[in-house]
Amino acid sequence: MGSRGIKDQVAIIGVGCTPFAEHWDSSLDDLIIDGAQATYASAGVTQDDIDAFWFGTSQSAASGLAMGGPLKIHGKPITRVENYCATGSEAMRQAAYAVASGAYDLAMTLGAEKVKDGGYQGLNAFPIPTDGTQRTLTAAAMFSLILPAYAAKYSIDEDDLRYAVAKIAEKNHYNGARNPLAQFRRETSAEQICRMAAVAGRLSVFDCAGVADGAAGAIMCRAEDAHKYCDDPLYIKALSCVAGTGAGSLDPDYDYTTLNESKWAADDAYSQAGVTDPRTEIAMAEVHDCFTPTELVLMEDLGFSDRGEAYRDVLDGAFALDGRLPVNTDGGLKSFGHPVGASGLRMLYEVWLQLRGAAPDDRKITAGDRTLGLTHNLGGYPGEMVSFVGIYGTELG
């Protein structure tokens, strides 16, 4: 028994991504087609070359038919995957395992979400009949619970902490301004964000991820076949997923200063990949900054900061483009936008660009001798979430 992973068994040979935006003129079908075409182009293959498909969407459609119909995929398996906001990463994980098993030569994963046809701002969950006792808070309010708990635990002034998380949004907007695919391409300052009205706890609208339509995809094959398709593939080093039990809203021991499922997924992924010191081994990371406090505590859960120190590291610029471990170099959910089912694969798209030196010059990181990138994707709320961590590298071994 053990989580062994599939290190170096599967190669990613192409990743594509549409612009993330309020695509008033694009349907889900349009997004699927545009995302797929970008992905085929990146891999240099055609749709007919693909043996099996995994389609991630959280709320926009159901079943593999939603992908097969618009793309006219004939006689192939297509599986729809859903795991909250980690849907895109989960679709990729299923495709990768299918390739690693030897069942298919080429597998494609595509995530897409059409959120802007709903008529309301923000994301709105699919209504399942219940007894009416479920909590109805917004995700923003749920994640806002982190700040007072974190401030109290580490004796940080709440205003200072609020400024620190605004610096996270400032960084991600700075990066997103350098990303032609991003939803929000305007820089903003922590000071400006702090002056905005609070909408959930201390959080303002600018502490929340952009809500956008979009699609992203990836194509993968067995590692030994990678060079048939691609000179510079990425090798999957680790894929980890942890689903919680909702213990945070049940167990008085949970204190809202950590996202346990993310910590467990990171530990598992580091073990699969053989990473012992993420701070010196990981070149860059794309993490699930759905709200600014999320990125703060993730720095600790992913081992990028010591407990209680992420706040100082953020203020010191440790995670900026030129910092010791650049995080969300494409602008993250905050600035790139968050089409739920596509986000996990959008993260992979940035790792694909950065590790292979293909990112635009104005947001290119200096990786030095580091060859690993990390994506972290979650769905749910503090104390009750699914969490995904993936690690990818340019080298085998």
Next chain:
Amino acid sequence: MRGIIAAGVHVPHHRLDRSEIAALFGKGGGRGTRSVASYDEDTTTMGAEAARNALRNAGDVTVDSLWFATSTPAYLEKTNATAIHAALRLAPSVGALDMGGALRSGIGTLRTALTGLGTILVVSSDIRDGMATSSDEAAGGDGAAALLVGDDTAGTVIAEYVGSGVATDEILERWRIPGAPRSRVWEERFGEVAYAPLIQEAFAAALADAGISTDDVDHLALTGMHSRAVQRNRARLGVATDKIVDDLAGTVGNTGTAHCALMLASALEAAGPNEVIMLVVLADGVEAVVLRTTEAIVDHDVSSTVSAQIAAGGSVSYGKYLSWRQMVAVEPPNRPAPNRPSASAAHRRGAWKFGFVGTRDRSSQMIHLPPARVSEKGGAVDDMEPVALADTEGTIASFTVDKLVYSPSPPVVFAVVDFDGGGRAPLELTDVAAHEVEVGQRVEPTFRRLYTSDEIHNYFWKARPVRSADPTRED
């Protein structure tokens, strides 16, 4: 001996300063305050809160039936008393009946219980509205009272039933057709004159039935929606003014169907042993009930008294009051309104939804809210016992204010509550201003109506601050 075993009331937290009415409209209102049911309260939830207090005060008494009287029921056709029954976690063998519709049903239900059989929990509750600036709006009050009636073989009787008198008459003095936003009244003088002989008749009949004289009355609780008839005829009964029970008009207002029981609860808190309390209620005729306190009242402890609840209130602005009563439509958050709850899902989870009953894992002792079959600690399967937490206080572990989410009265103030003795639940807070919430604050569960969707009232529990008598301002 048969009589009152215990009383409990619910005076809603919010008070409207009547002077705000004239400040806005240039007329209406008056002096003092009236009680205001919050947006998440209805006659059923208020009745449940009053009944919880009554049962707390009663000690270990087995209830045979619950009778619920209101002129403003949350549902027609569907019984409202069953929701109160469920909130009290009463056994299925305990009856639950609605006696509502008319204002007279409050005193009528009480008299029927006192002259009947078995141990009856008599709950009365009303929300008194009127058009803006109307006298009904200013003089009315919202509230509920519960009286546990039974024989001394079932519990300790603190006030014995000794007699009653009735004078019934068909009078078109006050009326409302179902669904109408306000009551209508005939010219005031008509009722004043018409009630005068009825009051005398019922009063005399009750004295005769009890075998006492006017001088024996120690506490006279005279009430009715026709305030002029009440005031003009009170002096004519010959009861000394220092024996008149305060009608709470200056603080609570007239709670309609519930008011005689509210005044009786108030009188019981003030009364010594062997004192005669007389209730006289004007409503389409007059009903009078005579009770005599027993020695047991001396040692009868009352938690959450009428006076304590009145003192602990906090104010609500007139604008918010008008929006809560849907007299003014306020822009809601631009978010989807919640779905209606599923009847079958609610029924399966009735103990949780209505009774706030979770489960405790026998092996790890961990409490699970909502109830679970598999333990979070240790993973034991189907080894849980029910644990009722409705009467357990808790502490706020963390909280937030959500200005984005749908609510009938935004913003939502929300807290993670850790209950004394174990168990955690994320709960909406109520009867609280966002700025007065803090980590470590003490809260207690309260039965509320979360929202109404597809004409289904979604009842569940919220948490409210444990309050001593400290008035607070909130808006």
